[in-house]
Amino acid sequence: MLTIKCAKCKKKLFKYQKIGKGKVLKCHKSRMNKVYHIEKRDEKYRCPCNNLIGKDKGSYIKMVDQSFTYSGRKE
Numbered sequence: 359m360l361t362i363k364c365a366k367c368k369k370k371l372f373k374y375q376k377i378g379k380g381k382v383l384k385c386h387k388s389r390m391n392k393v394y395h396i397e398k399r400d401e402k403y404r405c406p407c408n409n410l411i412g413k414d415k416g417s418y419i420k421m422v423d424q425s426f427t428y429s430g431r432k433e
């Protein structure tokens with residue numbers, strides 16, 4: 359499980375079950391586990407500090423490169 363954090367303010371955003379070793383480019387909503395802080399406005403997901411994290415693509419969020427960091431283990 360990965361913990362996704364905002365790259366700007368370091369707030370925890372959500373936990374994500376990442377499968378495979380690739381980069382985190384998309385986050386499938388069905389694998390988002392625990393949501394701490396994330397706000398959705400106009401199809402965009404932002405940290406409460408206003409940093410743009412990703413765009414809503416229906417079943418997944420297309421993540422903005424370098425807007426977030428993560429810790430934890432990929433599966």
Ligand SMILES: [Zn+2]
Pocket residue numbers: 364365366367368369405406407408409
């Ligand atoms: Zn932030």
